[in-house]
Amino acid sequence: MFEKILIANRGEIACRVIRTAKKLGIATVAVYSDADANAQHVKLADEAIYIGQSPATQSYLQADRIIQAAIDTGSQAIHPGYGFLSENDQFALACQQHNICFIGPPVDAILAMGLKATSKALMEKAGVPLTPGYHGTNQDAEFLKQQADEIGYPVLIKASAGGGGKGMSLVERSEDFLHALASCKREAKSSFGNDDVLIERYVIQPRHIEVQVFGDMHGNYVHLFERDCSVQRRHQKVLEEAPAPQMPSDKLDAMRQAAIDAARAVDYVGAGTVEFIVEQDGTAYFMEMNTRLQVEHPVTEMITGEDLVEWQLRVADGEPLPKLQHELQIHGHALEARIYAEEPEKGFLPAIGKIDYLRYPTQNQYVRVDSGIVEGDEITTFYDPMIAKLIVWGKNREAALIQMQHALSQFHVDGLGNNIAFLEKIVRCDSFKQAKLDTNLIQREEQFLFSPAHIKPELVVATAFIEFLSKLDNNHSSQKQLWQAQPLWRLNVAYQHSIKLNYLNQNIQIKFVAAEQGFNAEFNDQTFHISGELIDQHSASIQINATQQRLAFNRSSQGITLFHTGQSYKFDYIRQDFNQADSQAEQGHLKAPMPGVVTQLLVGANHTVKKDDILMTLEAMKMEYTIRAPKDGVIVDAYFQVGDQVKVGDELVEFQAAEEEVA
Known part of the structure; x- marks a missing residue:
């Protein structure tokens, strides 16, 4: 086994590889840019080498610097993670030329599967079913438009060298084709350095299902079953699960075998994923093969009990596959939710800034969090805005859904926008619960998924009371209970105090009046009886109208955020100049x-x-x-x-x- 490896990546996947390497007694080397000087993967690794400025083009895509770092540290192998150089055949070749093991497939396999057009031609020859389309070399805009017109709309334009939803556009009308093509080509050139595209007929209500495959240097091939990745926004995955629910067994068998055939056709070694577009009746068409470990690999690990990074390391070191096909079984059901710093209500725009507060759900055999982010870290424009991956397991899909809903309710982020509440709504929506899955689920359910979060008056009052307690606690740190901290009656007048907050651009004022065993709170022409205490800086025990509950919150210089059942409700402090700007x-x-x-x-x-x-x-x-x-x-x-x-x-x-x- 290797003694030392370098991880040519950052964030959660670098941390993930380091974790398995440590388990196997392998020393690790991290690489980092200016933006990542204090990142978790740098702190977890045994060594760390600076490779350049923050933009990926000046650091994580600098193959020469990464290989030199491996040479300088005596690393025997490089794990590329996903993204960046993970599917770059020239990088894999350079590793080979410097006698450094590339923990991934052979160069020829990357070349064969790296371009969608080439891989489709190869799969067509191998008998793997394809969607109707054009995947040739003629890239003239008018010619491509003619091809699209002949295929029939709607069509998908895809970057031939693409992946991750980048360089992809759905075109529903002939007159929109040329503009969409130009946009796809710009994005493809920026992301992959190659603006070639292919055209495919768009499958109506398609499912996106992928099969995890592994090959070794001894001619052995296995699949580790499949993952359904149909829930997507902007052609990028949001929620993944394994195994794929409500699929005919014969269709699954055919898909799994097609994936093995695809791997065997290119003498594949290591971890790979064969992706299929699947019609509602289960008919599958080859889409592409990703010649690397996928972001969503943890759901496969959860249902098989296997460590896929360990498999990668052992296979790259020349060992046979740890298990053969008959030794692999599905146990239960797993779901993964990608926690992003983004604003779903604003078209999923990335949210940039500092994470002021971050609390992960309790982790155990049912709940796992993969992340490279901690409280205080910055989400920048330089890299993907993923905060973490939340993975849960249950004995069946229903149990896994319950686990996911509970885990999301415990996942608290403050300081910048995030998609936790949006994910919680997906898990609760009928289409997802009933496994009525396709890549249009989010658009189909947008009325439910994007409806504004309504907050109950009780929670507004509770939030204001927590703010009241917090202010008082700052002045009377030894006494948490409010009625113990101040004289409640002065000159025979009940003590009272008002809290002013702003929620969704509406000013709110709640008056608390001392009463027997607590306070009466007046809000929206209602009176609530409330009492309670702060447990710590981020939780409080509150009783309101005889209902006791523990509430999580975060206070900052800007306001107070209440976390409740997967939702976060942000209340701003009212400044003197608030609302005076001329709209x-x-x-x-x-x-x-x-x-x-x-x-x-x-x-x-x-x-x-x-x-x-x-x-x-x-x-x-x-x-x-x-x-x-x-x-x-x-x-x-x-x-x-x-x-x-x-x-x-x-x-x-x-x-x-x-x-x-x-x-």
Whole structure:
């Protein structure tokens, strides 16, 4: 077995590999950029080597620097993780040339499966079913449009070198094709350095199911069953599960065998994932093969009891597969939720900033958290905004769903937007509970999933009371119970105090009046009897109208956040200048919803535009975001050019609506 390996990655996957390496007694070397100087993977590794500035192109994609780091530290092998250089054939070849083991498949297998067009041709030859489409070399825009017209709409445009939902676009009308093609090519070039695309017929209500395969150097191949990854936003996975629910057994058998055939066709070694687009009747079409470990591999580990990173290390060291097919069995059901710093209600825009407060659910044999983030860390524009992966297991799918719902309710993040409440809604929605799965589930259930979170009056009062307790506790730290901390009657008048907060841009005032065994709280023409105490800085025991409950919260300089049943309710402190800004000043000024780079500018001063016309595009975290006209009107001015970096809130375009009179 290897004595020392270098992990050419960051974040949770680097931490994940380090954990297994330590279990096997293997020393580890981390690499890091400026942004990751204090990251968890750097602290967990035995050694850490600086490889460059924060942008991935200047650090984690610098193959020469990573290989030199391996040489300098005496590392015998490099584990690429996922993303970055994990599917880069030139990097794998360079490792080979420097006598460093690449913990992944052979170079030829990466080459064969690395380009979607090439892999589809290979799979077609091997008899693996494909969706109708064009995967040739002619990349002329008009030719590709002609192919799409012949295939019939809707079609998917996909980056040939792509993955992770990047460089992909659904086109429903012929007249939209060329614009979508240009956008896909820009994103593909930025993400993968290759702007070739392929065109496929879009399968209506498709499921996205993938099969985990493994091969060794001795000609052995196994599958470790499948994962359903149908729940997606922007073509990126949100929730994954194993095994795939409600699939005919004969269709599953055929899919698993097709995955083995695909691996065998390229003499595959190591961990790989064969992805299929699946019709509602279970008919599967080959989509692509990912020649690396997948983000969602933990659900496979949970149902098989196998450590897939350990398998990777043993196979790369020349050992045979730890188990053969007849020795592998499914035990129970597992779900994985990806916890992202993003704002679902704003089109899943990434949320950038510092994590002020972070509490993971209790981990045990049923609940697992994979993360490279701790409280106080920054989510930046340089890398994927994932905070953690939450993985749960149950004896069946129903039990796993209950575990997931409970674990999400214990997962608390404050300081920046996140998708925990959104995930909790998915787990509760009927379509997901009944396993009516397809890649359009989020759009289909958007009314339920994106409905605003309504907070009960009792919780508003409880939050204000916690704020009251916290303020008093700062002055009377030795006495937690409020009625012990102050004289409650002065000159025969009951002690009273008001708390003012702002929730969803509405000012709230709650008056607490001392009463027998607590306080009466007046809110929304209702009176609540409340008592309780702080347990610690982030939890309180509150009794309101005879109902006792323990509530979790976080206080910051900006306000107080209450965590309750998977939801987080943020209350802001009211400043003296609150709500004095002239809302009219915001009209006509289109501002950047997130930091990024301007990749396209389609308008200038005095341009006349129609509602929803595209004005410009921004790129952040390798994803493109479109800025559109809010209504018919005229562009007064555009303040940035292509290539400019913008910050959140920067004014991009000054816009005058058609009905407005020119001054």
